[in-house]
Amino acid sequence: MLKRTAAVAALSLTVLAGCGDVTGEGSAGTGKAGDGATLTVFAAASLTETFTALGKTFEGAHPGVKVRFQFGGSSTLAQQITQGAPADVFAAASPATMKTVTGAGDASGQPRVFTRNRLVIAVPKGDPGKVAKVGDLGGPGLKVVLCAVQVPCGAAAETALAAAGVKVEPVSREKDVKAVLTKVGLGEADAGLVYRTDVKAAGGRVAGIEFPEAAKAINDYPIVEVAKAPHSALAKEFIRLVVGEQGRSVLSRAGFEGP
Numbered sequence: 522m523l524k525r526t527a528a529v530a531a532l533s534l535t536v537l538a539g540c541g542d543v544t545g546e547g548s549a550g551t552g553k554a555g556d557g558a559t560l561t562v563f564a565a566a567s568l569t570e571t572f573t574a575l576g577k578t579f580e581g582a583h584p585g586v587k588v589r590f591q592f593g594g595s596s597t598l599a600q601q602i603t604q605g606a607p608a609d610v611f612a613a614a615s616p617a618t619m620k621t622v623t624g625a626g627d628a629s630g631q632p633r634v635f636t637r638n639r640l641v642i643a644v645p646k647g648d649p650g651k652v653a654k655v656g657d658l659g660g661p662g663l664k665v666v667l668c669a670v671q672v673p674c675g676a677a678a679e680t681a682l683a684a685a686g687v688k689v690e691p692v693s694r695e696k697d698v699k700a701v702l703t704k705v706g707l708g709e710a711d712a713g714l715v716y717r718t719d720v721k722a723a724g725g726r727v728a729g730i731e732f733p734e735a736a737k738a739i740n741d742y743p744i745v746e747v748a749k750a751p752h753s754a755l756a757k758e759f760i761r762l763v764v765g766e767q768g769r770s771v772l773s774r775a776g777f778e779g780p
Contacts, residue, residue, distance in 0.1 A: 559587045560755045561607060563598040565614035565673065565742065566697035567638060570722045571775045572612070575768060579759055586755065594672040594697040595619075602627050602747060609756040612744040612763070614638070615673035619743045629750065632743035635764045637778040638716045639739045640674070640681055642730040643705045643723075650711025655732040658712055659687045666701050666710040667691040673740050674698040678714040680738035702727065716740075718776040741780065 560579075564572050569592045576588035591598065591608070595618035602608055603625040611628070612635075613619040619632050644652050650663050658665050667689070668675030675694065682689055692710065695701045701713040706726040720729035744763055746756040762768050769779070 557585050558752050558755060559589050560609050560752050560759060561589050561591070562610040562612065562759065563591045563593075563602060563606075563608045563747075564610075564612040565595045565598070566592050566699045567614055567674070567716045567719055568592065568612055568742070569699065571718075571771050571777070572763075574771055575759075575762055578767060579762055583755070583758075588759070592699075594669070596621070596669075596671045596673075597696070607751060608747045609750040609752050610744065610759055611747055612742060613673070614742055615676065615740050616743055617676070618673055619745065622745070622747070627748045629746040629748045629753070629756075632745040633760070633764060634741045634743050634780045635768065636742045636772045636780055637739050638718055638742065638776075639778070640677055640714050640732075640735045641717045641720055642732060643702060643713045643715045643720055643727045644711065644730065645705055645708045645727060646725075648728065649708070652712045652730060654730070655682070655685045655734060656687055658682070658689050658714075664692045664709075664711045665689050666693050666695060666704045666713040668698055668701055668714070669694045669696060672697055674701070674714070674716065677738040677740050681714070681732075681734045684737040685732065685734040716776075721776045739778070742777075 579588055580586055595613040599618045599621035602611055602622050611622055622628050667678045698715050698719055702715050702719050704710045705713045720727055744760055750756045
């Protein structure tokens with residue numbers, strides 16, 4: 522028991538040390554419930570830009586409250602939660618990874634799908650690999666990077682490629698979609714499968730190529746309050762923001778699709 526407690530404590534410290542802190546400065550207020558609290562949100566890497574923006578909105582409406590994010594591969598985040606990492610909210614890039622948390626009894630209530638995303642082919646500026654369609658990804662000598670299969674973007678890539686009848690031998694499997702995008706953007710790969718929203722967020726560093734088989738692998742994104750959340754009331758309010766009109770607007774502008 523002592524060994525397990527120590528392991529959980531160590532994991533908690535590691536996770537918190539890696540959290541991205543969104544500290545938007547709210548105006549001095551008259552004091553609301555949760556003043557001085559830090560809301561911890563675990564979210565899929567593909568939500569980095571949208572959730573960072575929503576975090577600042579949330580802080581502005583809750584003076585004294587900070588929102589701290591841990592972004593990464595959904596499967597890794599789910600595992601951390603089931604191992605005891607402290608979190609208030611979990612937003613995953615697929616129902617399958619969410620089931621890791623709900624199946625372990627670590628979710629409070631039922632997850633709610635709040636948005637959807639689809640894959641595109643990302644290529645570096647100038648498209649040195651001359652990629653025009655999904656079939657080109659199986660060409661000899663082409664350096665393709667994909668997400669690890671246990672990560673939602675990796676599972677979606679496998680489904681989409683199978684639907685297209687294309688066999689790809691990736692030069693690497695990355696921990697999350699942002700890692701794939703980085704390799705493509707740096708020219709370390711000729712192509713990669715990432716989400717449409719990631720190409721848009723890259724701001725011209727990469728180009729995106731749509732392909733019809735991506736429709737066979739659209740990912741639903743569920744969100745839920747984590748069981749025994751340190752800040753349950755704030756967790757519920759953050760989820761309301763995400764699924765509400767403001768959240769839908771931010772997600773839509775980023776290229777996400779409605780649930």
